[in-house]
Amino acid sequence: MTDGLTLDRLTPQPPIAPAATPADAAPTRFRDPQIEMAHGAGGKASRKLVEGLFAPLLYGAAPGPLGDAAHVDINGTTVAITTDSFVVKPLTFPGGSIGELAINGTVNDLAVSGAKAEALVVTFVLEAGLPTQVLEAEVRAMAKAARNAGVRIAAGDTKVVEHGKADQMYISTTGIGRLLPGVTIDPLSVRVGDRILLSGPIGDHGITILLARGELDLEADLRSDTRSVLPLVEALIRAAGPGIRWMRDPTRGGAATSLNELARDCGLGMVLFEDQIPVRDTVRGACELLGLDPLHIANEGQFLAVVSPEYADAAINALSLAPGGNEAQVIGEVREQPAGTVLVTTLYGGSRIVDMLVGDPLPRIC
Amino acid sequence: MRFVDEFREPELISKTADEIRRLAGTERHYRMMEVCGGHTHAIYRFGLKDILPENIELIHGPGCPVCVLPMGRIDDGLAIAHEPDVIFAAFGDMMRVPGTQGSPLEHKARGMDVRIVYSPADALKLARLNPEKHVMFFAIGFETTAPSTALTIMRARSEGIHNFSVFCNHVTIIPAIRAILDSPDMRLDAFIGPGHVSTVIGCRPYEWIAHNERKPIVVSGFEPLDMLQSIVMLLRQLNAGEAKVENQYKRVVPWEGNRAALKAMAEVFELRPYFEWRGLGFISQSALRINDKYAEFDTEQRFEVPGIRVTDPKAAQCGEVLKGVLKPHQCKLFGRECTPEHPIGALMVSSEGSCAAYYNYEHRKAAMVTLSLAG
Numbered sequence: 001m002t003d004g005l006t007l008d009r010l011t012p013q014p015p016i017a018p019a020a021t022p023a024d025a026a027p028t029r030f031r032d033p034q035i036e037m038a039h040g041a042g043g044k045a046s047r048k049l050v051e052g053l054f055a056p057l058l059y060g061a062a063p064g065p066l067g068d069a070a071h072v073d074i075n076g077t078t079v080a081i082t083t084d085s086f087v088v089k090p091l092t093f094p095g096g097s098i099g100e101l102a103i104n105g106t107v108n109d110l111a112v113s114g115a116k117a118e119a120l121v122v123t124f125v126l127e128a129g130l131p132t133q134v135l136e137a138e139v140r141a142m143a144k145a146a147r148n149a150g151v152r153i154a155a156g157d158t159k160v161v162e163h164g165k166a167d168q169m170y171i172s173t174t175g176i177g178r179l180l181p182g183v184t185i186d187p188l189s190v191r192v193g194d195r196i197l198l199s200g201p202i203g204d205h206g207i208t209i210l211l212a213r214g215e216l217d218l219e220a221d222l223r224s225d226t227r228s229v230l231p232l233v234e235a236l237i238r239a240a241g242p243g244i245r246w247m248r249d250p251t252r253g254g255a256a257t258s259l260n261e262l263a264r265d266c267g268l269g270m271v272l273f274e275d276q277i278p279v280r281d282t283v284r285g286a287c288e289l290l291g292l293d294p295l296h297i298a299n300e301g302q303f304l305a306v307v308s309p310e311y312a313d314a315a316i317n318a319l320s321l322a323p324g325g326n327e328a329q330v331i332g333e334v335r336e337q338p339a340g341t342v343l344v345t346t347l348y349g350g351s352r353i354v355d356m357l358v359g360d361p362l363p364r365i366c
Numbered sequence: 367m368r369f370v371d372e373f374r375e376p377e378l379i380s381k382t383a384d385e386i387r388r389l390a391g392t393e394r395h396y397r398m399m400e401v402c403g404g405h406t407h408a409i410y411r412f413g414l415k416d417i418l419p420e421n422i423e424l425i426h427g428p429g430c431p432v433c434v435l436p437m438g439r440i441d442d443g444l445a446i447a448h449e450p451d452v453i454f455a456a457f458g459d460m461m462r463v464p465g466t467q468g469s470p471l472e473h474k475a476r477g478m479d480v481r482i483v484y485s486p487a488d489a490l491k492l493a494r495l496n497p498e499k500h501v502m503f504f505a506i507g508f509e510t511t512a513p514s515t516a517l518t519i520m521r522a523r524s525e526g527i528h529n530f531s532v533f534c535n536h537v538t539i540i541p542a543i544r545a546i547l548d549s550p551d552m553r554l555d556a557f558i559g560p561g562h563v564s565t566v567i568g569c570r571p572y573e574w575i576a577h578n579e580r581k582p583i584v585v586s587g588f589e590p591l592d593m594l595q596s597i598v599m600l601l602r603q604l605n606a607g608e609a610k611v612e613n614q615y616k617r618v619v620p621w622e623g624n625r626a627a628l629k630a631m632a633e634v635f636e637l638r639p640y641f642e643w644r645g646l647g648f649i650s651q652s653a654l655r656i657n658d659k660y661a662e663f664d665t666e667q668r669f670e671v672p673g674i675r676v677t678d679p680k681a682a683q684c685g686e687v688l689k690g691v692l693k694p695h696q697c698k699l700f701g702r703e704c705t706p707e708h709p710i711g712a713l714m715v716s717s718e719g720s721c722a723a724y725y726n727y728e729h730r731k732a733a734m735v736t737l738s739l740a741g
Contacts, residue, residue, distance in 0.1 A: 217485075
């Protein structure tokens with residue numbers, strides 16, 4: 001997920017510079033006195049920052065629904081563009097590392113926007129004192145991930161800050177992609193009766209990172225799910241392209257946050273069937289212990305899609321046959337009510353609202 | 367997943383729900399208080415209200431340790447953490463609880479050394495790793511977490527660690543239940559007894575509730591089937607005109623409690639003469655302090671504690687909600703000034719707080735029902 005600085009994804013293209021209101025006089029709605037960690041956590045606070053401060057000043061108009069990538073018209077050709085920064089700690093963890101995330105994250109943001117990443121621009125912010133060996137390992141991981149995803153690294157930049165002013169290394173990647181034919185992603189096209197699909201088990205990445213930090217005396221056989229989802233997205237488009245309404249990779253904030261954004265954007269209710277949501281036992285166990293909801297946990301190699309009901313079977317079949325898609329599931333459907341809300345229902349008839357994440361998920365102990 | 371899925375088995379759940387409907391009939395209204403915040407959370411998380419008949423009313427009790435902590439205690443803790451070279455360590459539960467100048471997380475963003483720990487032992491580890499700093503563990507919780515705090519203090523003593531202290535906010539459950547029962551505006555039929563607390567104190571301390579107050583109490587687990595089964599047990603008692611202490615959570619709770627845990631608590635703590643509870647006011651002998659033998663690990667004895675007292679905003683009705691007199695959404699601030707992002711009362715902070723649980727899982731459902739009734 002980008003942090004929503006991908007504003008002009010809907011056609012017609014708005015003007016590049018705000019025409020009516022000069023930027024310095026544009027009204028802002030962001031009233032928090034200072035930036036907190038929560039503003040970067042991908043949940044409600046992040047959205048408020050983007051919608052209340054960044055969008056009015058940098059975009060000049062109330063943005064439409066925020067997507068994972070923007071569509072920009074250049075001489076009659078539309079391309080998708082997106083950017084993402086990576087500040088993970090620890091740098092390496094079971095199943096991946098920051099370098100791999102930096103490539104896959106941007107490739108995936110483009111993929112779920114219906115685009116194939118063609119070129120990436122990479123920025124490194126390095127802390128003085130970082131061992132070259134650590135840097136080299138991450139650059140190698142990036143090269144490998146880029147090869148796997150079929151994307152070229154076209155340009156880059158490096159900054160070094162004083163020791164203690166950054167945590168080892170940060171990577172930012174900006175990607176430009178070619179639109180894949182046969183699919184239009186638009187939250188406003190979502191209709192009652194549409195099916196909500198999930199490409200595979202949720203929570204692997206977030207729980208892996210939580211455990212890899214070593215602050216919890218918990219161990220589990222679990223790996224980050226970081227991967228390029230492009231092959232799965234392509235398989236889905238081939239099988240169900242005309243039926244696809246919306247896609248999103250639920251990174252920070254988890255599936256609940258992505259679906260809440262969709263519910264809000266289209267004004268409909270997202271009703272999930274709890275027993276259909278794929279979650280590994282280790283992730284469920286960790287969440288039970290820590291009082292977390294798997295729907296709020298970050299993913300790096302899964303995506304959500306909303307497809308029209310007549311394409312749902314074809315979509316699941318195609319995903320199941322594609323490598324790494326055998327755990328794809330229909331996890332819910334779009335209903336008129338509860339409007340603008342995500343509701344999880346259980347087999348025994350109970351239900352609960354699942355809101356966006358507020359700030360970072362904090363374990364519950366007492 | 368073992369030990370979880372068995373207690374979420376749909377067929378058994380619907381059978382138990384049928385049994386509840388049969389026992390509850392339609393004649394009588396049943397008011398049951400779930401004492402523990404974990405139960406409040408479970409009720410909303412599993413949507414149990416959807417499957418209970420309307421004449422069973424669940425009232426949320428005072429058993430959320432974060433929610434009953436007066437704001438002044440948070441301010442006190444943060445004031446000490448402002449001193450140079452102090453690390454403020456606390457459970458994740460505490461991190462978003464507002465003090466007058468903001469929550470521990472907000473203080474962290476401004477540069478305070480605030481660490482989230484998962485157990486008191488982790489706070490002691492911080493002290494070992496940072497010998498030049500003083501680590502203050504902001505301890506909260508009922509008898510559930512108090513033993514691990516006690517054992518950690520004992521370990522600090524035996525390892526000779528001197529840069530570690532505990533700001534003790536441990537409270538005890540029985541006086542709170544007594545305060546609820548003494549409250550004149552409280553009409554309760556029965557209690558769903560706290561599961562985790564009872565693993566430590568056992569079931570015996572509840573006997574006066576059954577014998578003197580004539581209210582049934584069933585110590586319950588936290589899975590949907592646990593809670594429904596406990597409600598069945600309470601209905602059977604109420605319908606038979608009985609008042610007993612029963613233990614539904616036998617797989618975890620021994621009748622006599624955990625002797626080793628109680629011994630550790632007795633070694634390190636003593637009862638405070640009184641302690642302020644948010645919403646309930648001062649309750650005598652309702653909280654623990656570190657005894658003189660372990661004074662060197664008591665933040666309140668090692669540091670100058672300002673002893674800040676903060677009155678809750680007038681409009682906030684945390685007390686009424688905490689006692690179950692008001693439902694969360696009946697508070698004037700609920701969902702408007704007071705939300706999980708900008709909590710005014712602590713009940714909105716902890717996911718075990720009835721306001722946050724109601725807000726997160728329920729209130730828009732309630733709005734829907736109102737809409738559909740109106741439409």
